[in-house]
Amino acid sequence: MPPLPLRELARSRRATWLVAVAVALQLLAGVGAAVLVEDPPAAGPLGTAPQARVAPPAADPQRLESRERRETEVRALLEARGAAVLARDEAAFLAGIDPAAPELRERQAALFAALAEVPLSTWRYALDPTRARPSDAVLDREYGADRWWAPDVVLEHALAGYDERPTADAQYVTFVEREGRWWLAADDDFAAIGLEADRQVWDQGPVVAVRQDDVLVLGRPSDEQLLRNVAALAAQAVPRVTDVWGEAWRRGLVVLVPGSSEELSELLDSDGALDQIAAVATAELSGGAGEFDPSGDRVVVNPGPFARLGQLGRQVVLTHEVTHVATRRATGPSVPAWLAEGFADYVGYRGVELPLALSARELRADLQAGQLPDRLPLDSAFDGGNPALAQAYEQSWLAVRHLVEVHGEQAVLRFYRAVGALRDVDPSVAVEQALAAELGTTTAQLTEGWRAALQRDLG
DSSP: OOOOOHHHHHHHTTSEEEEEEEBOTTOTTTOBOOEEEEOOOOSOTTTTSOOEEOOOOSSOHHHHHHHHHHHHHHHHHHHHHHHHHHHTOHHHHHTTBOTTOHHHHHHHHHHHHHTTTOOEEEEEEEEEEEEEOOOOHHHHHHHOTTSEEOEEEEEEEEETTTOSSOEEEEEOOEEEEETTEEEEEESOTTGGGTOOOOOOGGGSSOOEEEEETTEEEEEOGGGHHHHHHHHHHHHHHHHHHHHHHOSOSOOOEEEEEOSSHHHHHHHHTOOSOOTTEEEEEEEEEEOSTTOOEEEEEEEEEOHHHHHTSOHHHHHHHHHHHHHHHHHGGGOOTTSOHHHHHHHHHHHHHTTOOOOHHHHTHHHHHHHHTTOOOSSOOOGGGGOTTOTTHHHHHHHHHHHHHHHHHHHOHHHHHHHHHHHHHOOSOOHHHHHHHHIIIIISOOHHHHHHHHHHHHHHHHO
């Protein structure tokens, strides 16, 4: 696929599939569930704020020369900063910062230090000089009219050995001209109107890297014991997932462990409730109509809920999330949440000796109270605020388990891939078509058999 335009790269960062494991915290042995959330694409790197496309100067050679010099200097400044990160040259990284911006210099020095253990293969800034924030009276007073510039800038970064291509993060920065030279002056001038840079774990504080096999874990130095436990369990999850899904996925796995749930919210750009969420799988989505091209897969751990789980629960959670990483390219928009989450839970619980009375505790209680579900869960059931979230996951897992019991694991794998391969098709239609083609059954027959299995196993 040809490279996306700069604006589309920035936009794709917001079009992120979030797959989170919601945990019944009272079951510290590790009974897990999961949730699929899709953030709608944002309006673009400039959000909803006014934006101006730079018009070519009419007949003002001096103004044209000034703009060309500005673009040349700013582009060179950004190139020097990118090269400095990869060369571990702090002085060069900070050299382009406005001498009148000591707080910015301090933040940028902290960012540089936080990147010390992060294995970067790419760190570069892409500039689109044709798009910029319009004139602003406040900034005109602060910097001087025609002395500041806030064009579109996207940071592209990739982890060596883990990312096939860079991830794109929108940056909302301001450059200022002082004494005939352009400097980086601010990274927060537009925060008040909601334009803030996409956050990464190194933007939030010091980072240490823990490696085990093909797994890289990035987190806080104060949490190193937790990071090592996460790395060990994630390394065990990789072959468990491969045993079901097969070899056709990139097994270099990146796990992020932020310092708090608040930091997790920043990473996910979410203001939703995260108290039930133990881990999340994210990816950057890009591509035009009918295309589905994920990259930058990450598993993100919510340190509080995750730490309260026992080792079995942590293993189930991480195996569930690694399943989402492995199946990402096969999980297109036509895959309903019940299938994506049910399959991930099926792999997570596969081979785990845990009675259904515990692993499907909430659903069992419903059935014993006479509440038998009459249909497979809708995507809306997987909202993080749903009080019956655990039941949605348990229903989905047992639906996939029922399919495996009736048709076999390999047939269910073909069914999953067939649903994911369909494009621009409603999920219910995609499921119906794939059930008929791969399993010789229908949604109605699946639902009838699943409900009977629930009554048999839990009722």
